[in-house]
Amino acid sequence: MLFRRKNINPDFEKRANALDEEPQFASDESVVTLSSETNTNAESEEKAVKQRAVDETRKQLEQDLEIKHYFHKKLLETLDLGLLSSLDEETAKKELHLAVQTLMNDDNHHPLSHEGRKRVLGQIEDEVFGLGPLEPLLKDSSVSDILVNGSKNVYVERRGKLERTPYTFLDDRHLRNIIDRIVSLVGRRIDEASPMVDARLQDGSRVNAIIPPLAIDGPSVSIRRFAVDRLTMDNLLELNSLSPQMSQFIKGAVKGEMNILISGGTGSGKTTTLNIFSGFIPEDQRIITIEDSAELQLQQPHVIRLETRPSNLEGKGEITQRELVKNSLRMRPDRIVVGEVRGSEAVDMLSAMNTGHDGSLATIHANTPRDALSRVENMFSMAGWNISTKNLRSQIASAIHLVVQMERQEDGKRRMVSIQEINGMEGEVITMSEIFRFERQGVDKQGNVIGEYKATGVVPECHSGLVKRGIDLPFELFNELKNNQG
Numbered sequence: 001m002l003f004r005r006k007n008i009n010p011d012f013e014k015r016a017n018a019l020d021e022e023p024q025f026a027s028d029e030s031v032v033t034l035s036s037e038t039n040t041n042a043e044s045e046e047k048a049v050k051q052r053a054v055d056e057t058r059k060q061l062e063q064d065l066e067i068k069h070y071f072h073k074k075l076l077e078t079l080d081l082g083l084l085s086s087l088d089e090e091t092a093k094k095e096l097h098l099a100v101q102t103l104m105n106d107d108n109h110h111p112l113s114h115e116g117r118k119r120v121l122g123q124i125e126d127e128v129f130g131l132g133p134l135e136p137l138l139k140d141s142s143v144s145d146i147l148v149n150g151s152k153n154v155y156v157e158r159r160g161k162l163e164r165t166p167y168t169f170l171d172d173r174h175l176r177n178i179i180d181r182i183v184s185l186v187g188r189r190i191d192e193a194s195p196m197v198d199a200r201l202q203d204g205s206r207v208n209a210i211i212p213p214l215a216i217d218g219p220s221v222s223i224r225r226f227a228v229d230r231l232t233m234d235n236l237l238e239l240n241s242l243s244p245q246m247s248q249f250i251k252g253a254v255k256g257e258m259n260i261l262i263s264g265g266t267g268s269g270k271t272t273t274l275n276i277f278s279g280f281i282p283e284d285q286r287i288i289t290i291e292d293s294a295e296l297q298l299q300q301p302h303v304i305r306l307e308t309r310p311s312n313l314e315g316k317g318e319i320t321q322r323e324l325v326k327n328s329l330r331m332r333p334d335r336i337v338v339g340e341v342r343g344s345e346a347v348d349m350l351s352a353m354n355t356g357h358d359g360s361l362a363t364i365h366a367n368t369p370r371d372a373l374s375r376v377e378n379m380f381s382m383a384g385w386n387i388s389t390k391n392l393r394s395q396i397a398s399a400i401h402l403v404v405q406m407e408r409q410e411d412g413k414r415r416m417v418s419i420q421e422i423n424g425m426e427g428e429v430i431t432m433s434e435i436f437r438f439e440r441q442g443v444d445k446q447g448n449v450i451g452e453y454k455a456t457g458v459v460p461e462c463h464s465g466l467v468k469r470g471i472d473l474p475f476e477l478f479n480e481l482k483n484n485q486g
Contacts (some may be wrong), residue, residue, distance in 0.1 A: 030185065057166040067120050093125065099126055104438020115422045123206040129199075132178050134223070138205070144225050145267070149219030157267075158239050160266075172218045179209045179219055188310060198310075200293045201226070230297050233276050242416040243271070243453035245263030246436045246465055247475045248420065249460075252473050254280035256466040261341075262374035264406035269414035270363040271295055271339065273406055277361055281335055285359075288323055291339030304331065321345040322383075325352070338362040344383035346376050353399035369403035369420045375432055376400075390428045397422050399428045401462060409450045418474045421460045433458050 061120050075191035087451050091211065100121050101388055103405055126135035137156055153167035154253055155162050169175040183199045190197040195214045204226035211219045233247050242250075245430045252300055253260060254277050262277070264270045277296050281287060288304045289296050296305070306328065321338070322345035328336055341362045352362050355357040366372035380387065405418040417438040423431040440451040458486035465474055 001304065011426070026467060055166075062397040078124070093129065096128060097121065098126060099226075131181065132174070133169055134178065136226075137165065137167065138201075138203075138223075146221070146225070147174065148219070148223075150220065154251055160408060161413070175219045175221070176211065177212070179221060182207055182221075183209065198293055202296075203298075204295060206293045206295060216424060218409070226295065230299070231272055231276060234274065236273075238414075241378065245455060246416060246419060246453060249435065249473060249477055250277065250404070251279040251280050252466050252471040253462070254278075254359070254361075256462070256469050256471050257284065257335075258462060258466075259353045259358060259360045260362075260402045260404060261370055261372055261376075261400050262361070262363045262404045262406060263366040265365065268406040268408045270406055272414075273404065273416070274312045274337065274339070274361055274363050278335075278337055281359070285334035286332060287335045287337060288331055288333040289337045289339070290324045290328060290345075291338075292321065295339060296337065298337075299431075304328075321402065322348055325349055328352075331355070333357060334359070340364065341376070343379060346379035347383045347385060350376070350399040351397055355396060369405050369418060369432060372403055372405075373400075373422075393430050394425055395427060397424050403432070409449045410426040411443075413449065415449075421462060423461060433460065435460050 006332045011220045024365060033228075041363070074457065104120075107320040111225055111404055123132075126132055131138065134146060134148075137143050137154070140156075142158050143156045144160075147155040147157070147162070148169075149155065151172050154165045156165055157163075169178070179190060183197050185202065186199045188197050188199050190211060192211075192213070195212070196210045197208070199209070200206060205228070206224040209219065229323065233251065236242055236421070237244060237247060250260075260277065262270050262273050264273075275296050275298070276302075278287070278296065281298075281300060283300050283302075285300070286302045287298060287300055288305070288306060290306045292308050294305055294307045306324045308321055308324060309317065321341075321343065325336070325338065325345045325348040329348070334351070336357055337360070338349055339362075341349055343363050349360070349362060364372050364375055366375050373393075373396055377389075377392060380392055385392075400422055403420045403422065404416060405420070406414060407417045408414045415438050416436075418434060419436045420432045420434045423433055425431065435455050436453065438451050439454050440449060442450045444450055455478045457478060459475060459478045463473060463478075
């Protein structure tokens with residue numbers, strides 16, 4: 001037995017008697033769901049109801065937090081955590097449950113109902129084995145982003161909309177402990193000498209943390225959730241993120257080994273789209289993925305996943321994306337997939353595209369397809385290349401075949417707003433032709449964006465090459481009369 005009993009001196013008597021009179025946890029839906037109302041007064045009333053629900057749940061959580069903190073503190077005094085960490089998780093949880101139940105049975109100042117005990121026990125378990133107050137949010141499949149702005153403000157994104165949650169940390173020190181736990185799992189560190197860090201959770205979720213002195217109002221954490229259920233092109237069609245004609249063209253372009261750059265702003269769905277596009281790569285091809293933080297979920301059998309490495313405590317040992325791209329060219333790839341091009345690796349990526357590694361896929365931060373090409377130009381400058389503008393743009397034009405633009409619009413939906421083909425050069429300008437676009441028409445009373453997906457009537461120059469490869473792309477796909485409601 002890891003637990004040794006001691007005398008317990010409770011110090012939270014004032015709030016204890018009121019605990020069981022409080023309501024149970026409000027469900028996430030009751031805390032954050034707000035039905036869209038056409039009437040302004042109805043909307044205001046709905047917001048007030050939502051805020052009251054958040055306040056009530058926060059009050060319950062604050063009371064539970066004090067009780068949990070009390071028993072957690074006693075637990076540290078009575079439980080050998082060193083031995084606990086040496087056990088397998090199931091046995092360790094049994095020992096923890098036994099220890100907490102014994103503490104609760106011996107305590108006369110914190111009367112808890114059966115549900116209250118289960119609630120506090122679950123919170124202590126999250127604190128010891130998980131990420132404390134973040135655990136309920138990580139278990140909620142409807143949450144796509146978790147944003148922690150200091151110890152008392154935790155927001156989530158659901159269906160493209162930001163919502164404040166009632167969950168809080170005890171203080172900044174409590175939040176720092178959780179951050180340290182996250183980064184230590186992947187062998188990284190965060191302190192005053194290195195106050196920013198990128199990491200990932202065990203489920204693949206991407207984490208960024210920044211602490212004082214850079215974060216003035218306390219530690220900040222951003223978690224981009226890892227999608228457990230891998231989305232497919234059918235899912236995008238169901239969500240009306242693109243039209244069937246666009247889907248068929250993209251599928252043919254990937255199979256036909258065209259180099260595709262996926263452009264978009266933060267949270268526009270670039271990585272999800274990249275993952276879906278990669279699903280069209282034939283299973284008999286060797287794929288190498290290169291990412292800062294591994295997120296892609298390729299299903300093909302022949303996939304090599306590479307991930308960058310930060311410098312160690314001495315400032316040495318860093319492995320950049322550029323080095324990984326260089327190395328990947330020696331690994332006999334059929335396809336190279338880069339999670340995000342953001343620096344000098346663009347040089348080697350374009351070099352690979354121009355030297356026989358067709359069918360490469362990558363994402364880039366940009367607001368328009370034209371901006372995406374400008375960003376690639378800037379990345380050559382970052383790499384220290386001294387090359388004329390015309391020659392540089394000529395390389396870009398010959399390397400990249402298609403630019404796909406993603407956009408997260410104000411109704412929270414992510415849409416493929418443009419597919420453009422790069423045709424070549426006219427003088428010193430890269431020429432592009434738009435094949436498909438989303439024509440926005442307005443916003444309805446519920447705040448939903450109204451629009452249509454339309455073909456522009458332009459048949460892409462790549463069409464004949466794809467047909468020769470046996471990829472069926474009928475001319476009707478590009479008929480401008482065909483459109484779909486957005």
